[in-house]
Amino acid sequence: MCKSALTGHPSFGSEHVRALKPYLAGRQISAVAREFELDEAQIIKLASNENPLGMPIIARRAIEALAESGSAEYPDPDAYELKMSLKESFQVPHSWLTVGNGSSELLDIIVKAFVQNGQSVVVSQYAFSAYLLSILGVNARPIIVPALDFGHNLDAMLDAIEPDTKLIFIANPNNPTGTFHAPDQIRRFIERTPEDIVVVLDEAYAEYLADGQQSDIADLIGRYRNLIVVRTFSKIYALAGLRIGFAIAQEHLSELINKVRLPFNTSAYAQAAATAALADRDFVVQSRVENRMGLEQLYRGFDQMGLPYLRSFGNFVLVNVGDASEVFAKLLKYGVIVRPVANYELPNWLRVSVGLKDQNRRFLKILASIVMQDSIVKHEFKGASSCRN
């Protein structure tokens, strides 16, 4: 029996599971309110790349209608209605679609379906951290390829493939860096990938891209037998709380993903809201426009403070604030929740989700006061030490 060296008690769980570092989610408004004795209404959460416009009205109506029916039935395990809408939207057959409990569930079960203990998966440095959790969760081996200008180094990722590589993750746009590769670069990458390796193209933020930057999913999937595109309703569609996303891949891959999917993985409410939200093109366009304006507002604010930042293709931006854990803690006290990214080995950066205009303004004002105070303190300290010298 294996015993812990510290306690002498037996150790539970597989060794690779015990070694996992749990996913660090953004702080919840209610938790911050409790900790700092703040009024929840005054807290701004710019920490989880949610859509600040809130759920589209049409989705809310769909949920209300379902609640009214008082049904106690299990949801449709095949999410038929939603798949019919997705089929129409993307011009793909029903058999190419899998619906998941958020796209993170799909990313996780894709690893389960295609990768075994000890095999390798290629990912980029700074890529969405949930990939590592899924890879390590099946005791597979991540091959982490150094980033290029904070984005994926696609050539180096191809060079990093090993004989036991089964899967490659590409986040496009990437979270947390906001970097992006144009559709033709992605195409060239897939073309050069060996056909027996599955490429997962995670497009959680794709709807925030301009029309010319979006991939033609039907054409891409039709061409490549080893490609899976994963999308979510959590971001632009503003349904993060309901947990729903989808994957598109040719039938031979979709079949395998569906084999490891639990039967009732998405709720009836999530399916109904997603079906409704998908039809609301105006909401998507409005969200995209507001996001662009919000990004520009944040860039202007950071420019005024002289803070370096990365221009982003998503609904969030990485900004270099120096000691990010200290600035994060100070922002929390003022009721502003952002996301430190030290877990990505970016200890000087904060990821800030784009909020509504007033939220961005308040955040920038508070950040400016913190940054100014810090520079005054540092200046005084420098002065003091130079006096001593």
Ligand SMILES: Cc1ncc(COP(=O)(O)O)c(C=O)c1O
């Ligand atoms: C790149 C990327 N992929 C996937 C997800 C998972 O989103 P969800 O599980 O809410 O669909 C996120 C969430 O932040 C993300 O940033």
